[in-house]
Amino acid sequence: MEVDRAARVEAALAGECFSVDFVGDAHRQVYRQVLKLREDANISMHYSPYSPFVQSSCVGKTRCVLEMSTLGVYICYCSLAGKDSSAYPPRTEFLADRLAESFTELEMVLYLNAWVLVLAVALEKGTSAVEWKDRQLPGSNSGIAQAVREKWEELIASHPAKGYEEDKRDRDLVNGEIMNDALERVQELLDGDHDDEDMDMDRMDSDSQGELVNLRVIFVFDEARGLTLPSDTPFSQLRRALRVFFVWTAYFALLLDTTAKVSNILPRKSDEDSSRALKIGISLLPPIYYLPTLQLNMPKPGLSVVEYSAPSTWMKYGRPVWAARMAREGQSEVVLRTKLLPWAQQKLMGGEISDEFAKDGKMTESQAMALLAAATGLQVCPRCPLAEKLAASHMNLVLRVTRDRSRVFVALPAEPILSEAAAGLLRSEKVKQNALMHMEAACLAGYATGGPRGEFVAKFILAAAVWDLAKAKQSGGWYLRPIKVRDFFRTLLVNNKRDITTKEAFSKVVSGLPAGGLLFFHSFVVVGKVPDTALLCRCFAGGLAIMYQADNNMPGANLILPIWTPQGMTCCVVSVKNQSHKGWWEGPSLEFLKSEFTKLKVGTRIPIVIVLMSMREPAVAAPNSWILWDGEDKRYLQLTCYGLDGNYGYLSMEVRGLLRNILVTRPDPLKDAEDIEAEWIKKMLPYQYEEVPDFVVSLA
Structure with a gap:
């Protein structure tokens, strides 16, 4: 009953x-x-x-x-x-x-x-x-x-x-x-x-x-x-x-x-049941899978930061089902926390949370892929059996179907409520560890594309720093709330370190961080242009961080974290490099990085924070070696963090070990894709902003 x-x-x-x-x-x-x-x-x-x-x-x-x-x-x-x-x-x-x-x-x-x-x-x-x-x-x-x-x-x-x-x-x-x-x-x-x-x-x-x-x-x-x-x-x-x-x-x-079991209703020629079709070689029309209906409830101009970051605002972004359920259940924070968010977690996990999951964090491969995809923008390109579970049970999107219908590419969109649901579950150390174990196996099997230069690991680390702060400063049961920029960088770079020299150096560098700066994000989106203030406002409103490929002739993506200050919008630029050799930060690459982001127009008193994140350990062992620049350019704060061993104390040894194993090159999801397929994939991972929004969001 x-x-x-x-x-x-x-x-x-x-x-x-x-x-x-x-x-x-x-x-x-x-x-x-x-x-x-x-x-x-x-x-x-x-x-x-x-x-x-x-x-x-x-x-x-x-x-x-x-x-x-x-x-x-x-x-x-x-x-x-x-x-x-x-x-x-x-x-x-x-x-x-x-x-x-x-x-x-x-x-x-x-x-x-x-x-x-x-x-x-x-x-x-x-x-x-x-x-x-x-x-x-x-x-x-x-x-x-x-x-x-x-x-x-x-x-x-x-x-x-x-x-x-x-x-x-x-x-x-x-x-x-x-x-x-x-x-x-x-x-x-x-x-x-x-x-x-x-x-x-x-x-x-x-x-x-x-x-x-x-x-x-x-x-x-x-x-x-x-x-x-x-x-x-x-x-x-x-x-x-x-x-x-x-x-x-x-x-x-x-x-x-x-x-996503496309081969059932659009079989490959080898599985065709019609002898006539096999004999004369006639084909089947391709499937339709591109449906641009997400992010329907776009941010409206004139809202304050408090209104934008309120769960009642951002939890309904995305598919119409979220707004419809809010209209049915009500928009109070108690209702959202007790009814809407648990329902989103069930949709994300493909059913009720099992006793084994609640106790030991045990999950299936498809559940792990769903959690990590929602939190980090992970792409999954499985063969049809796994794709069926992902697309049908875990609200993934079908991004691409190969010509022979044997392989389907899927990913979760950066819908705030799904990202929030994933973040709440991934706050558990056991859940994180088990999810990453499945991720490691999926990478080795070719199911998942974690990022060809360690972008997945970098995104996971940045998100985990927010989760770590949310543990200590949880308010009213919400997992992700706007946090102070200084707290975030302290967690990211200094957390649990006893080295007094490191702490003193950090204090000196961050003294120029924007006063009152707030950082707030759930997941990552892809953009194809240098972000401007309007785009930063829009991403802040949706709880989104940004992936951007800088035009600096260097491999690797840049991760951009929007930061709100009372004086206006700025950002933290995390340049991700995972080179096999040491000393990659030396030479002209620094100038390329600096010049690229001078195109971002911010107030003259607001610095852009640049963090160079290397997934390898540095060659030098000086206690303050994580500081790259100090005082060269007063408009920028530039920090450097190194490999997994020397930083990120809030991650357990097991999690760091699993992340290290994932730091290998992955298959390119665009390989062998036709031009139209490639364009669709780029647009749906999960969104790609090509033009300046029609309006400028006011976050006064």
């Missing part, structure tokens, strides 16, 4: 996500992808005019597809979710049960025909695409699914399979002769519909013959794995039936699922 109640609550919450206003233009971007696939579909080259749409749960793919109705697209929707599932929209009982029992191509053709016939009646009555969509959602009494089921049964009764010879039936099905009358009827009605201006705006360029693809009807099969279990017969027959639409370009089909 308790499980049923929880499922009902989750379903109700999902329904509320569909009732709030749709933000952004993701539906237009996905529609462009569908148009391109529809243009490319060719009966002599491709097996069937359909494509899987695979992505994590709670990303918004179903809502995005349904929103294409605002562009004049008629969505013929069927959910194959489990009967006890909390999915929304729920299982389309009238159709899903019968589809699971459809084992012939003829039955599937007649299923499609039933939809076309019911749609024709609606079009004759002047039903718009949005009205058609609304009538298929829960709460509508229109009974479209029931009407389709009744028409389908009627067609099956009038077209018995035994009435067709095998060869003749195949020819009739492929040529669409069974459906021609209904298709022509709908085509005439669609051609006469010129009310929707958005359709013309969002069509792709004309094809080689100068004709526009007038894609107006999409058959949607949500939770598509329901077509493959317990056998793949319904799925196999459906995609054969869809071949009738090669000559009817107004139609296409999308198979939606949260699983």
Whole structure:
């Protein structure tokens, strides 16, 4: 009973996500992808005019597809979710049960025909695409699914399979002769519909013959794995039936699922069940997986630092599900701490926190990858079985699907609530250690890309310093709160050191740190430009640190930590180098680093703090050798910290040992990626800011 109640609550919450206003233009971007696939579909080259749409749960793919109705697209929707599932929209009982029992191509053709016939009646009555969509959602009494089921049964009764010879039936099905009358009827009605201006705006360029693809009807099969279990017969027959639409370009089909098991609904040629497809070498259309719906609740200008750093502000950034749940549960800090954050931890861990995890920090590989990805921007590029767990159970995003569908790249976005959830769990030393053990194994197996020059280790160390401070100064149960810059650097560079000389040197150097400076971040984002004050404000508002590749002809990324001061925004620049030789800090590299960040405009009285972080031990042993510069440039504070042994006393010996083992070169996630794939990956790791925001955030 308790499980049923929880499922009902989750379903109700999902329904509320569909009732709030749709933000952004993701539906237009996905529609462009569908148009391109529809243009490319060719009966002599491709097996069937359909494509899987695979992505994590709670990303918004179903809502995005349904929103294409605002562009004049008629969505013929069927959910194959489990009967006890909390999915929304729920299982389309009238159709899903019968589809699971459809084992012939003829039955599937007649299923499609039933939809076309019911749609024709609606079009004759002047039903718009949005009205058609609304009538298929829960709460509508229109009974479209029931009407389709009744028409389908009627067609099956009038077209018995035994009435067709095998060869003749195949020819009739492929040529669409069974459906021609209904298709022509709908085509005439669609051609006469010129009310929707958005359709013309969002069509792709004309094809080689100068004709526009007038894609107006999409058959949607949500939770598509329901077509493959317990056998793949319904799925196999459906995609054969869809071949009738090669000559009817107004139609296409999308198979939606949260699983990354792409090879089930888009098999490799070696797994193709059609001997004809193998013989003539026809291929399948690629999957859709790029869905830019994150960070919808963007920071608003005019908020104070207190308002920006309040959990009620930043916990709803990201997917619509967070804001919808806050609207349902309330925005008080008690509610957020006791209800929203534990729910985020469950989504991150793929279910209830187990007793073994709570006691000993024991976790699965996919849980470890989910935790570390949320906290450090880790990329994971596993083969499909692990990708399925990551994308379906742990709210990862699918970033790339290889051509042979055998490998899927995933990562978690830097959503503050997920990063907060991960940080809360990783405050435990046992959890940190066990997660890094899985990370080490995953790196050796090629599953994870920790950063080719030790960026993962550097990000982990910087985040762990914040966690360490949060342990001692936790307020009200929140794990990450704005902390003083001086406290952060003391933890990072001096913590637990007894050397008086080191402490005195540190005090001298940090005396010029900005007064009242606050540092606050959950995770890391990728940017493609030297950050300006507006970008720093925006990242501060979202609790985000920055990864930036400086144009200094040196390997390695720079990690930028936004710092708020009463006088304005500044930053700490951590230049990460993991060279095999010692003495890398000598010579012209310092000048390159300094000149690059003079482009960042800050107040003349506010210094930029530059920290050179080497993952190797220095050659010199002087007690104050960690100080690189002192007094050369009064506008900058420049500190140097060395390898794992000499610094980071807040990390245990076991954690430092594991981090040292991870400091090896990793595979490049962009290797062999096509240009368009590379661009998508860059944009989704997890965000990439290319332009200055339209507004300047005021943090006065």
